[in-house]
Amino acid sequence: MNDVLDAFPVEESDVDLLRARLAAAAEADGILDVAYRTVDTPVGPLLLAATEQGLVRVAYPNQGHEAVLQALADRISPRVLHAPARLDPVARQLDDYFAGRRRRFDIPLDWRLSTGFRSTVLHHLATDVDYGHTASYGALAELAGNPRAVRAVGTACATNPLPVVVPCHRVVRSDGAIGNYAGGVEAKRTLLELEAA
Amino acid sequence: MAEFGPTVLRVVRAVLGPADADDAWSETFLAALRAYPQLPAGANVEAWLVTIAHRKAIDVTRAAARHAVPVADPPETRAEPDLPDLDLAAAVAALPPKQRQAVAYHYLTGLPYAEIAEILGGSADAARRAAADGIAALRRTIGANR
Numbered sequence: 001m002n003d004v005l006d007a008f009p010v011e012e013s014d015v016d017l018l019r020a021r022l023a024a025a026a027e028a029d030g031i032l033d034v035a036y037r038t039v040d041t042p043v044g045p046l047l048l049a050a051t052e053q054g055l056v057r058v059a060y061p062n063q064g065h066e067a068v069l070q071a072l073a074d075r076i077s078p079r080v081l082h083a084p085a086r087l088d089p090v091a092r093q094l095d096d097y098f099a100g101r102r103r104r105f106d107i108p109l110d111w112r113l114s115t116g117f118r119s120t121v122l123h124h125l126a127t128d129v130d131y132g133h134t135a136s137y138g139a140l141a142e143l144a145g146n147p148r149a150v151r152a153v154g155t156a157c158a159t160n161p162l163p164v165v166v167p168c169h170r171v172v173r174s175d176g177a178i179g180n181y182a183g184g185v186e187a188k189r190t191l192l193e194l195e196a197a
Numbered sequence: 198m199a200e201f202g203p204t205v206l207r208v209v210r211a212v213l214g215p216a217d218a219d220d221a222w223s224e225t226f227l228a229a230l231r232a233y234p235q236l237p238a239g240a241n242v243e244a245w246l247v248t249i250a251h252r253k254a255i256d257v258t259r260a261a262a263r264h265a266v267p268v269a270d271p272p273e274t275r276a277e278p279d280l281p282d283l284d285l286a287a288a289v290a291a292l293p294p295k296q297r298q299a300v301a302y303h304y305l306t307g308l309p310y311a312e313i314a315e316i317l318g319g320s321a322d323a324a325r326r327a328a329a330d331g332i333a334a335l336r337r338t339i340g341a342n343r
Binding site for chain 1: 207219222226227233289304305
């Protein structure tokens with residue numbers, strides 16, 4: 001009696017509608033711990049995730065969106081839902097940024113995925129290295145108060161939970177080479193060219 | 198949890214019919230979201246969701262019974278002979294509750310009878326028998342209409 005399955009067809013659009021309603025109800029009840037959506041950008045579809053405190057994660061496609069969502073469920077809360085509304089302001093600012101109309105992001109950030117020295121590095125990066133400028137790993141280590149921690153700065157950038165918004169793409173090697181990037185070197189080049197324009 | 202959205206929708210549609218299914222689905226997932234942090238690691242999420250859906254469906258049925266208004270002429274059930282799937286859905290709707298639930302939980306989700314027995318109460322054998330009786334009744338109904 002496999003026909004029983006065919007007797008109750010479920011369209012993906014039906015479920016999408018219900019999920020959207022669920023996200024709104026969960027948000028209203030204060031039980032939507034992590035809202036996420038994706039946005040299409042010149043560096044590929046970016047996954048955005050926000051807690052009630054603010055933007056908590058930006059992820060490139062090569063980082064595996066499913067894996068990132070699973071990590072958020074494990075580290076923050078299993079109450080993770082596709083809920084674009086909470087991320088609308090971020091999505092709008094990213095659109096403006098990629099269109100060259102915005103030079104800094106004005107959105108609340110939730111820094112909980114970054115701790116210790118890595119967090120110090122990323123905070124300095126977010127405030128001290130402006131649009132259109134770059135800094136070497138060594139210079140950033142100095143800004144963070146530990147000039148010898150060049151490798152740790154590299155790790156902080158590689159594990160940046162908020163790429164693009166916290167601009168680790170502006171950190172390059174002291175010999176002028178572009179260096180590595182969480183989203184791939186091609187993405188880093190695209191962002192630096194955008195900001196140089 | 199999100200991956201079971203379609204399965205749970207099928208189940209509540211089969212158990213309740215399309216009119217109340219959306220509400221039961223929403224209630225199920227809201228309750229699941231609330232309780233999710235307490236769910237032990239490694240638990241069978243699908244069985245857990247179907248258990249919640251089962252309870253929510255009972256709530257919906259009871260609420261509907263409380264608010265039921267008697268009508269002079271019961272609305273005609275729509276018969277659409279060239280669409281066998283609708284025949285089958287109607288035949289499922291006509292099953293006694295326990296058979297309908299056993300058929301839905303086993304054939305729409307693939308849950309084993311031991312899990313279904315946990316949801317329905319009673320033994321795994323009783324759940325298997327209810328599903329088998331349900332399927333036999335469906336065969337008779339569909340056969341009679343063709």
